Amino acid sequence: MTGSQEAPDEEFDVAVVGAGVVGCAIARAFAQRGMSVALLDSRSDVGDVTSKANTAILHTGYDAKPGTLESRLVARGYQLLGDYAAKAGIPVEPLGALLVAWDVEQAETLPELAEQAVANGYEHTRQVDAEEVRRREPHLGDGQFGALEVPGESIICPWTTTLAFATEAVRHGARLLLGHTVLGVEPAEEHVVLDTDRGKVRARHVVNAAGLGSDEVHRMFGHKSFSVTPRRGQLIVFDKLARSLLNHILLPVPSKFGKGVLVSPTVYGNVMLGPTAENMDDRTATESTEDGMAMLRDKGRRILPALLDEEVTTVYAGLRAATEHSDYQISFHPEQRYVCVGGIRSTGLTSSLAIAEHLTEQMAAWPGLDLSGPPLEAAPPRMPSIGQAQARPHQDAGLIAQDPAYGEIVCFCERVSRGEIRDALHSDIPPADIGGLRRRTRAGMGRCQGFFCGSAVSRMIRDGADAPIAAEIIK
Numbered sequence: 001m002t003g004s005q006e007a008p009d010e011e012f013d014v015a016v017v018g019a020g021v022v023g024c025a026i027a028r029a030f031a032q033r034g035m036s037v038a039l040l041d042s043r044s045d046v047g048d049v050t051s052k053a054n055t056a057i058l059h060t061g062y063d064a065k066p067g068t069l070e071s072r073l074v075a076r077g078y079q080l081l082g083d084y085a086a087k088a089g090i091p092v093e094p095l096g097a098l099l100v101a102w103d104v105e106q107a108e109t110l111p112e113l114a115e116q117a118v119a120n121g122y123e124h125t126r127q128v129d130a131e132e133v134r135r136r137e138p139h140l141g142d143g144q145f146g147a148l149e150v151p152g153e154s155i156i157c158p159w160t161t162t163l164a165f166a167t168e169a170v171r172h173g174a175r176l177l178l179g180h181t182v183l184g185v186e187p188a189e190e191h192v193v194l195d196t197d198r199g200k201v202r203a204r205h206v207v208n209a210a211g212l213g214s215d216e217v218h219r220m221f222g223h224k225s226f227s228v229t230p231r232r233g234q235l236i237v238f239d240k241l242a243r244s245l246l247n248h249i250l251l252p253v254p255s256k257f258g259k260g261v262l263v264s265p266t267v268y269g270n271v272m273l274g275p276t277a278e279n280m281d282d283r284t285a286t287e288s289t290e291d292g293m294a295m296l297r298d299k300g301r302r303i304l305p306a307l308l309d310e311e312v313t314t315v316y317a318g319l320r321a322a323t324e325h326s327d328y329q330i331s332f333h334p335e336q337r338y339v340c341v342g343g344i345r346s347t348g349l350t351s352s353l354a355i356a357e358h359l360t361e362q363m364a365a366w367p368g369l370d371l372s373g374p375p376l377e378a379a380p381p382r383m384p385s386i387g388q389a390q391a392r393p394h395q396d397a398g399l400i401a402q403d404p405a406y407g408e409i410v411c412f413c414e415r416v417s418r419g420e421i422r423d424a425l426h427s428d429i430p431p432a433d434i435g436g437l438r439r440r441t442r443a444g445m446g447r448c449q450g451f452f453c454g455s456a457v458s459r460m461i462r463d464g465a466d467a468p469i470a471a472e473i474i475k
């Protein structure tokens with residue numbers, strides 16, 4: 001089952017609540033080991049909340065708080081996801097980051113940050129003087145005092161990552177129950193019943209990976225150890241013509257207020273500026289605001305002045321599941337057959353595979369769960385090539401000769417062919433709407449934002465991948 005159907009009448013080994021990047025990684029880990037898994041989410045697609053709206057950096061973990069679980073899992077996740085991405089074809093570009101100091105005080109903290117990186121097990125940072133920074137980033141604003149280079153920081157596609165984990169879970173038999181909101185739990189001796197708006201789901205063990213809703217699910221099990229305060233991050237995405245303005249991820253020196261505003265290329269060939277950090281009451285407040293945009297433009301003007309002259313392609317905002325604690329809220333409750341994976345704030349994309357590994361290690365001794373052996377050997381699914389640095393189907397003459405649909409461009413801004421849209425619609429986890437198709441193919445996410453191809457793409461979603469498209473659209 002990979003869609004919005006009624007709750008199944010069977011007992012699962014594990015139910016995972018939340019199909020964001022973390023829940024999908026966890027479902028994959030259990031399904032790979034032969035467990036029967038239900039993966040539930042309120043939304044109609046995987047990765048449709050925080051996991052689709054972040055800054056998409058594969059972090060080395062150099063700047064984490066040493067000694068925390070987050071620090072350990074980010075460092076481990078960096079390795080695991082880097083290796084997995086190479087096998088699955090997830091777009092990654094190892095650009096490296098420059099952490100730029102904009103005043104003397106910030107410059108003085110660079111050696112401390114280098115020491116912190118070593119304490120986190122990352123030994124490759126290097127201090128770079130202002131002249132070298134200027135040479136390597138000629139468009140940078142005036143007045144920088146040098147930088148700390150973090151060569152391992154990379155950019156990654158967050159959408160393909162979540163989809164790859166979910167696809168692998170489903171291929172190992174996991175049941176994806178989209179459109180299922182967990183409203184309550186009924187613990188019993190041998191299992192837990194999840195009450196959803198689509199019926200009851202019975203499982204011997206439950207993992208709460210509900211992101212912004214993780215504290216609410218935690219309370220359903222009687223625990224009140226943390227509450228989520230959504231921390232909004234707004235971002236501006238600039239046109240691809242801005243890409244030549246920078247060579248690295250340009251990070252600010254972090255302060256007690258957070259990681260700050262960065263300028264970074266994306267794997268789709270754009271440049272992003274953001275994010276803001278605003279504590280919100282509303283767990284759905286993903287709108288962009290005038291104040292947020294003005295603040296980002298101010299910061300951006302200082303970092304990379306020419307960026308502000310470029311066209312804006314789009315804006316978006318995501319909500320971090322911040323809590324009153326400065327670490328992940330992962331807790332094990334074997335007596336309740338329950339694990340909480342909450343408060344995965346601003347690094348969960350990177351740490352996702354390490355979190356899943358942590359769970360399988362910690363739960364190995366739980367009765368009724370045979371996790372002792374290694375995961376079944378399986379090649380990760382090969383994901384569609386949607387990164388700008390990868391060869392795309394429309395550039396592959398051999399592929400087009402075999403299947404001309406890869407040569408029929410539907411979205412001209414992003415060069416997406418009818419063949420790719422057809423493949424997405426026929427995939428293990430097809431998109432439920434145009435947003436889902438965009439995350440799988442890039443169709444409609446270019447500079448015209450679907451103005452040109454939107455109707456053709458909607459028709460393909462509605463009528464099927466082979467629906468006729470007006471001749472003037474496909475050229």
Ligand SMILES: Cc1cc2nc3c(=O)[nH]c(=O)nc-3n(C[C@H](O)[C@H](O)[C@H](O)COP(=O)(O)OP(=O)(O)OC[C@H]3O[C@@H](n4cnc5c(N)ncnc54)[C@H](O)[C@@H]3O)c2cc1C
Nearest residue numbers: 018020022042051054055057182211213233318347348350
């Ligand atoms: C602005 C911003 C920038 C970031 N930058 C980075 C970065 O550069 N690198 C990085 O590694 N990380 C980054 N992050 C963090 C990363 O995006 C998150 O840590 C990660 O996406 C969290 O994944 P998740 O699966 O825990 O949560 P989510 O993706 O939110 O998934 C949780 C899911 O649970 C579902 N759910 C909730 N309640 C229920 C319920 N009762 N019943 C059923 N389903 C439910 C939701 O619908 C949702 O799909 C950033 C985050 C933000 C907001």
